[in-house]
Amino acid sequence: MEPSTIAPAFGDFNAYYGQRKRKLAEQAKQRAVNAPKYDHIFDGVVFHINGYTQPSHYELKLILIERGGQFLHYLSKTQVTHIIASGLAMSKEKEFRNYKVVRPEWVVDSVKAGKQLAWHKYALIGQGNTGLPAVKSSYDDNMSSLADTDCSRDVLGRPPVHLGISANDSAINRAMVMWPEYIPVIDRFEEGLNREWVRKNLATEKDFIQRYYASSRLHHLSTWKVELKDYVAQLRRKQGRPSTLNQCGGSAIPRDRIIMHVDFDCFFVSASLLSHPYLRDKPVAVCHSQQHHSMDTEDSDGLLAVSTFGQSSSTSQIASCNYIARSFGVKNGMVMNQARQLCPALMAIPYQFDVYKRISRTFYDIVTAIADETQAVSVDEALLDVTERLWQDFDGNSELLAQNIRQRVYKATGCAVSVGIGPSILLARVATTRAKPDGVHSLNTQSFCNLNISVCDLPGIGNMVEGSLASNGISSVAEVRATGLQRLQDICGEKMAVTLFNFSRGVDEGTLESDKPRQVFGADIGWGVRFSNQADADNFIVRLASEVCRTMSAAERTGSSVTLKIKKRREGEGKPAKFLGHGICDSLSKSAVLSRMTNEPGKVASACIKLLHQMSIDPLDIRSVGIQVYKLNSFDASGEGGIGSMLAKSKAKFSEGPNSGQHAFHDLPTASQLDTSVLSELPDSIRQELESYYRQTSPGASMTTTAGSRSAMGVSPRESPHTGSAGLKTPRSGIGSGRRGRPRKLAFQPTSSGSKGKQANVNLLQAFKRLETLDFIMPSQMDTDVWGNLPMSIRRELAREYIKTKPTVSEKITPLTNHNLAAADAKAMVATGPSIGAALMPMLYGASDVNDVHRIVGAWVDSSSAGPLEEDIDEVGDYIEELVQHHDLMKATNVLKYFKFRCMQQSDSQLWQIALKIVLGRANKMCAGIYGAYLDI
DNA sequence: ATCCTCCCCTAC
DNA sequence: TAAGGTAGGGGAGGAT
Ligand SMILES: Nc1ccn([C@H]2C[C@H](O)[C@@H](COP(=O)(O)OP(=O)(O)OP(=O)(O)O)O2)c(=O)n1
Ligand SMILES: [Mg+2]
Secondary structure (H helix, E strand, O other): OOOOOOOOOOOOHHHHHOHHHOOHHHHHOOOOOOOOOOOOOOOOOEEEEEOOOOOOHHHHHHHHHHOOOEEOOOOOOOOOOEEEEOOOOHHHHHHOOOOEEEOOHHHHHHHHHOOOOOOHHHEOOOOOOOOOOHHHHHHHHHHHHHHHHHHHOOOOOOOOOOOOOOOOOHHHHHHHHHHHHOOOOOOHHHOOOOHHHHHHOOOOOOOHHHHHHHHOHHHHHHHHHHHHHHHHHHHHHHOOOOOOOOOOOOOOOOOOOOEEEEEEOOHHHHHHHOOOHHHOOOOEEEEOOOOOOOOOOOOOOOOOOHHHHOOOOOOOEEEEEOHHHHOOOOOOOOEHHHHHHHOOOOEEEOOOHHHHHHHHHHHHHHHHHHOOEEEEEEOOEEEEEOHHHHHHHOOOOHHHHHHHHHHHHHHHHOOOEEEEEEOOHHHHHHHHHHHOOOOEEEOOHHHHHHOOOEHHHOOOOOHHHHHHHHOOOOOEHHHHHOOOHHHHHHHHOHHHHHHHHHHHOOOOOOOOOOOOOOOEEEEEEOOOOOOOOHHHHHHHHHHHHHHHHHOOOHHHOOOEEEEEEEEEEOOOOOOOOOOOOOOOEEEEEEEEEEOOOOOOHHHHHHHHHHHHHHHOOOHHHEEEEEEEEEEOOOOOOOOOOOOOOOOOOOOOOOOOOOOHHHHOOOOOOOOOOOOHHHHHHOOHHHHHHHHHHHHHHHHHOOOOOOOOOHHHHOOOOOEOOOOOOHHHOOOOOOOOOOOOOOOOOOOOOOOOOOOOOHHHHHHHHHHHHHOOOHHHHOOOOOOHHHHHHOOHHHHHHHHHHHHHOOOOOOOOOEEEOHHHHHHHHHHHHHHHOOOOOOOOOOOEOOEOOHHHHHHHHHHHHHHOOOOOOHHHHHHHHHHHHHHHHOOOHHHHHHHHHHHHHHHHHOOOOHHHHHHHHHHHHHHHHHHHHHHOEEEOO
């Protein structure tokens, strides 16, 4: 519980709460790519690059594009003219048989020659090397590359460009100069490494996620926290103290609470030291890099020191270091490299995750038995409410109880814990920092206020807040106390200001939280993520989605929304990424509502893939991928069965962005090919889901225009330097060095207030509200018994809404019946011109034939026993509107009638009737606009 | 006025 | 070699 990071990113602080208020638009435009002109010797060439190449993926891309070539990161059968590859895997050989597959030398030599050379001489297939596994050839590539690199890296560390052409070729020079602005699949940092080794550690490998997670300390930390919350709840039940309730329930005398914060001293080190006892009195850190050799075979008098072994360029992070190391200035989270400069004798010992977990269990066994209430904070840390126990068994002597706990834990685990005591969480936590190492400390409000501590010693205050306060001349808690609330709010935002105001006075109203159900389930990976094409990215998302769903119990798989979080290589960022890391990135995220009961892996995956496609991000730029599924309370508490609703939208929705309307029919994402190997990992149900998604998207889809169109959808990039982590450690010199600090907003609306049914009802309600045509359906068409059967909360809402939008019903609108459809059509033609995009037939979930549509609608109504979800209503509404736009009123009428028919058959039809009315309302609104008439269903 | 979306921050 | 994951609090600005 100390700010586990080192030198924060100064220079960005001013930006934070001040500059971040600037308009999005201000920052949106910044790139003007002024490429010098070259002869367009590759005009008409549409190329795709496969696998690892020399020159690199990026260099080839740049060279070709500058000379008129067009790059596609998917393999389009119809458009790609050339595939560039150094070697092909067996499977690819067949797949590529009908393309011109050329070696990269074709490009290089063509540039040298100043014209496009005949490709046959460079053909990969049909040459001696046909069928060479890619592995082999990239190995070969790598060997030469290593040789080159080692001797010719320039002062700036720029790698040479292995083109084998004279260095004064201007294009190539330019490529070199521009190199820092682009990073190919293998980052600059990884350039000189053994490519084969790197490839095997990329996220595209088969069991990457499992392997990576097995080694990631932060993953373990997160996982453990979730597990421990469960474990605590379980222990409480076993101890016959069912769940919560410390709210002075029963006979308890209302007293001021006594909170204890119990935290292991340098946990990972203490635990790992159990098996390396002779290192106890040396500066020690736990980290992956074990640059010295086996410490058991070495004599133990300093020879083992990491520094002995030269290199000193490990970017390995220190998870935990002991207090001897800390006396040198070493901190948790520091990279080894840096720590060694502070403490040359620093010893590295490996992680032992299983040991940490075991010790943690023992620890929780002990504290939950003692505490009235336990909140699991982390694997090595818990908050205890000990009020009752203290008075019952310890005569109010908190110090005694604390020592008791410390002793018991030490006896059972061999590791020391420190204990902070206070009347609130805040004071207990701050007390812990004074207690460490291996001690107890107690604070009351008075003694807290006498402390001379800095703002960053308060929990919840990190680098950014500390920085924005500092740039306003506030750095100690006392200074905060002397600052008015208003001023604090100007500096830090509303809530943070209130927190600061209270904390600075030792006031903390927070209570222990033992059993709040989890609201979000996610998986993020920002390491080893290097995709060389869209399919790589899609495949990875499938696996990640499986991972997310694996963490959800069946009970948790109710309705949900899903968001996809991508970090994208920062444009123009010269600094290479940390080894296989994400480097400095911009974050983008996009979310979608999943229908009820639909967050099985396949549906999550297909939704995310679609989101990714919508975001139009060059897969080569992706450095981090995250998926989170947000739980929605299900509509009916019993809500078990329903296979539920139709899948997420079968077509991309372009509801936002300035030019959305224009491109709507051209920007449909192209589905890439999912690997059969990825698919075969999955259960049948998931596979079918995905296959169905790909079937839907492929037909009507036209190609996305290569790169470039990045922010076409109004998403603007943001810097996201993984807060408080190693990437930023270098103090940023500049004043305005970063343009961080920008508007942002809430991720999760806690379904805070309320009854079970709320969320889904709200969705329905939202749909209703969004309908400005309430006047079409409310007065006359809302059956009284429908109304009467609605939950009261909804009735009230609707009534309020109705009053607000009280219609002035216009009389000139007449029913549109079959016999005057033709006339209406003609009229509309005049009014709106020829129908839009005749190319694209309106489709409902991939179906356009009226019988198929009926089947889908029928299945939807039948299977969603608990009522419709907004998203599906939207989907049908979209479809009907499209039909109207296409002047296919016949079909629109037909489908609506059928929908009505099915709705009426439903046993609990009220909600379905609302759905019907929403759809009908939309259709009629559109009809009114186009025809000045409405459909009579 | 309130909700929603996309983001940022913090902690371990 | 290194393994920069994640839940949850919160803010700005557009949509309703
Ligand atoms: N940046 C960080 C911070 C912590 N941890 C892990 C290792 C720590 O041992 C454990 C507990 O974190 P603490 O903040 O409690 O730090 P320590 O227990 O190591 O030290 P202390 O609590 O004595 O300050 O979490 C980590 O992997 N990376
Ligand atoms: Mg600790």
